Amino acid sequence: MSRHVVARVSEVPPEGALRVTVKGRPIALFNLSGEFFALYDRCPHEGASLCAGRRVSIAVADTPGEYRLERRGEMIRCPWHGWDFDIRTGQSWCDPEHTRVRRYAVSVEAGERLAKGPFRAESVPVSVEDDYLVVEV
């Protein structure tokens, strides 16, 4: 396990996403109302980049015809065939038992602290004024 500085916090706008590469691995960063999450950015189905997907909620219905939304905007819909994944856990909605995308721990760190290490920040120049996203890979 190593911790990588991958982006400035401001690069992942509210309800937005950013694709970064860590150790050659594509990782999708998501901003969920100020909380940050990181998923392996390859759909387990046919490999689409989840970063390009749309944010959706979970649609539920206790009986046909009565629609209700839960978990507003907390799912990412794959840009290709529409499988939905829970941004928080990486779990698939259509096949929760067998299908999930790998999740990585993310933390927000102040640039000031990062300057001291032991983080790796190959691609992101760190300045003491900013906050950064750090992913554990």
Add this chain to the structure above:
Amino acid sequence: MTRGIVDCDIHPNMASDAELLPFMPRRWADHLRDYGPLNHQGLAFALQHPRFNPGVARADSWPPNGGPPGSDLDFMRAHHLDAHNIDHGILMSLRPAGCDERNLDYGAAICAAANDWQHARFVQPEPRLHGGIMIPQEDPDAAVAEIERCVAKGGFVQVNFTPRASEPPGRRRYRRILECAAHHGLPVGFHVSGVPGHPSTGAGHLTYYLQEHHSNMPGMQAVVASLVLDGVFAALPALKVVLIEGGFTWAPALCWRMDQAWRRMRGEVPALTRPPSDYVREHIWYTTQPIEEPDRAEDLAEISGWVGWDRIMFSTDYPHWDFDDPRYAFRCPLTAAQRELVFSANARALYRLP
């Protein structure tokens, strides 16, 4: 695989129907502006089973410089042709739909303009892309004339026939069109399309897009049953048919049913001198997308063997949402020979591509 891939289903697109105007005579350009299409459905411009994605497209296929997915050739090159090592792509223009237009002369003008547009915008500038001839199929004279015109023009490798037509494609009214295609050595491609006014299933009109999307598959079976049992292949031994975007693992079971019923009722169709499955095996090719995904991946390989590896051709449906990625579409392992056939050789032979 040393050679690149052949993708048998790529959709070029236009920002709006106005792109056709330069390719239309004044008379019909005025008609497009002043009257527009006359459909067999309640809505003039939108589909009655609204789709699930903007532009029916992959969310990542919108060109950065604007326009809808499939409309920017440069972006298509980078995003699709180069990225997937595609040597050849077969174009499938879907709109505007001249083929089921009720005003036949207008339909013919739309098809001709769409063919010229496709040629000028995609085929001529990009040697990897090959055209499909859109035809006003409800007017066989005009359809034949359009095929002849496009053959003379060059750059087209297929005749596009709308599977959901006024009548099943085996009906005699369409025979001349199929004959003309066979005469020119052009396969006839049936790509899911058409709004003929019939419900999408024999059971009636459907409620959800989910059902409508699914009905493409049984719809293709009706095409096969019609072509085979109405004697088209018996009459036109040189005809080759490609079923595009209808899947393929259903084909063996359909053949078994046709053969069984034919053994009982062949007296009704004396033109068929062989079991229906023989005609299917000889005359029909299938594109893969949207590929079937059995629970056990090896079932796909087993059924592909029943269908015939020499009849299955890879397609992506780019840029549509149900796109298949050539790297992952087949979840079962293929032998090198099978891979070569499906991703390259079958289509090169059928469409006579280098």
Add this chain to the structure above:
Amino acid sequence: MPTALHGAIDCDVHIPPPPTAALLPYLDAYWREQFTIRGLVGADFALTTSASRTPLACRPDWRPGKGESGLALLQRHVLDHFGTGIAIGHCLHGAVALHTEDMAAALCRAVNDWVAAEWLSRDDRLRASILVPTQNVALAVAEIERCAADRRFVQVLVLAMLDHPLGRRQWWPLHEAAARHGLPLGIHAGGLNRHATTPTGWPSTHLEDHVVGAQAFDAQLASLLTEGVFTKFPDLRVVLLESGFTWLPTFLWRMNKIWRGLRAEVPWVTRLPADILRQHVRITLQPVDAPPRPEMLAATLAQIDCDDMLLFSTDYPHWQFDADAALPEGLPEALLPKLLRGNALATFPRLAETAP
């Protein structure tokens, strides 16, 4: 007599629709007078889709001789010959195709009463399905309510191609009544021809019509599933009669695949479609539409991957098999107990009440 089938439950035999004259005693006074003065007593109400003149409609050696009743023929060719335990009969009368719905309802009542009196009461191995006037759901429900007390009626009978797919909410009172009475919904091949039978228009021949008729079952299952009928009526069982079943693997895979992508459109479908369908849908054996080699049939059954779905049937008198070959080659031995009896007893709760 082939012993393998002894005691089997045959879930699809045909009770030939009677001539209208035979139904007159079962019509009320108004309809009896109407039929008589309108010259309808001689009318033939055969359905187009039952193609009653084609070679498929009757096996050559089962064609009726002179003077033998329909029941006697069924007994001789099937019940006595195979040693059938129970047979479920379907009388596909053309009443269901009439546009005049009150007349249709009167005829359905007459047909059901005729079936009870002339068939069920004369051979206690027989059970029957309730023919309902699908022109009007309220009338159809009323007919279920009227017949349900007679426990020898074990199923509701509708055609595969009606005006609208069976999942639509307008049909739900029918499904509710069927489920409440422990009557599976039997969907039989054929239809009303109210619209083209394929998305590309009308087929040209009886042969083609028969072949594409199977696709209506695909559409009905997709409709029942997506509309949430099995969510709403968890006890409802659906029996496909003469649909064939070798098309099922591709259908199940494709429903799973499309649901994974479009699940949000039908959020009440919360499990894999194939699992729901395996639980709720049963299919009669004939016609098998069998592959050329027995091992391919075994492979197809393995792809379907469910031992509960198939129900033994002869489809008498249709010409689906010759001699005694009612069981196709390639069926695994281990499937036979369920296929021949177990699945039927689990599907039709009323059979168990009196099963010999």
